[in-house]
Amino acid sequence: MGILAKDHSGLRFAYAQSWLGSPDAFSVDPLNLPLSPGEKHSPKLWGCFEDATPDNWGRKVLLATHKQAPANEIEWLLASRGAGAGCLLFSASRHAVTPPVPVPSFSELEQLLELADEIDRGELPDHLDDALAKLLVYGSSMGGARPKVTVHLGEQQYIAKLSRRDDVFNQPRAEFASLSMASDAGIPVPGHQLHTVNGRTVLLIERFDREGENRRHYLSANALIAPDRMRPGDVEGPVSYLRLAAVIQKISQDAQADLHDLYRRMVFNVAISNTDDHLKNHGFLHQGRDQYRLAPAFDLLPHPDQTADLALIVGAQGRAATFANALSMCERFGLTKMEATQVIEQVVAVTAQAACYFQQAGMPPLEVGILTAACSGPQQRFAQAVEVSATSSKTHSGPRL
DSSP states (O other), X not given: OEEEEEETTEEEEEEOHHHHTXXXXXXXXXXXXXXXXXXXXXXXXXXXXXXXXXXXXXXXHHHHHOSSOOOSHHHHHHHHTTOSXXXXXXXXXXXXXXXXXXXXXXXXXXXHHHHHHHHHTTOOXXXXXXXHHHHHGGGOOSSXXXXXXXEEETTEEEXXXXXXXXXXXXXXXXXXXXXXXXXXXXXXOOOEEEEEETTEEEEEEEOTTEETTEEOOEEEHHHHHOGGGSOTTOSSOSSBHHHHHHHHHHHBTTHHHHHHHHHHHHHHHHHHTOOOOOGGGOEEEEEETTEEEEOOOOOOOOOTTOOSBOSSBOXXXXXXXXXXXXXXXXXXXXXXXXXXXHXXXXXXXXXXXXXXXXXXXXXXXXXXXXXXHHHHHHHHHHHHHHHHHHHTGGGTOOOOO
């Protein structure tokens, strides 16, 4: 596809002439690195390449299992060995790519769990199994610091997200329940399964950037928006659902459907108090040429005892996690106030049953109570607003959500 290089002045990238002449060519990033000849320059790594580097957990594994740490961004890309998100592979050679590390099978998960625990604690065995350590590098995913590893089960690749012994609640079970809620609320999510391995809960989530052995190009919202490159003083701010809506208008194969989908996800994050909805937790899958669609929703989880603000700006009241804020600028998502209110009602109809989802995921009563409480605040405010709206309809007063 091209050449990425680093020197004293920063980074540079150029598309290969053979790629530019290919009938199947597409840009690595249609907004920040459009398909055109000539070198592009940047003081830091472009987000489309950063997506392919190991996440925080993957870096922890690489640092623990390699004698020498990567010295710069280029070395991190080479060290990732194809474990990162998307389809990009990297090589120091112009003629060949080092084959990716084989993806471990589900049957190897028990051993990988034990090694992941030791790395998480900062303890490594004296005689580290190099082959096993290399398999654990496949923990890299769409971002995050929690222990995880990619495994094969049947013909599909899954990210196996692991529980920690010091978790306040069982996060794999809670995320399983949240994904099930999101699906029932009309939000596309990856396939997901719960398993118990050596007494520990493991959540398997389908890698939507993989189809068998084939890879799909993936771009995070963080890569496309490039918040560090935005001009200072931007009134809406780069880290916002509104900015993400603007990206959809530029690159989506079906902008209206993706705008409505994004709005529903935003409302769902408000409803369950998912305050970890940052730009790396949203992304797009390549559809051909320079067209994309929103990737399935992932990393959905209530965050108890957090602020009432989401990570991204929601509307006129900034990051405030309220349905009033979600309604304030719904037109930017192609929805009227009435249509947006219907979306909120549909999502709340599902999340109001949050306790049932957590129970069905096998969580104990105390944990069910903690997570249900995190979901109840926005729903209570919505119920009160609907009641106010009903009692004040004679004076034509609108609902205060």
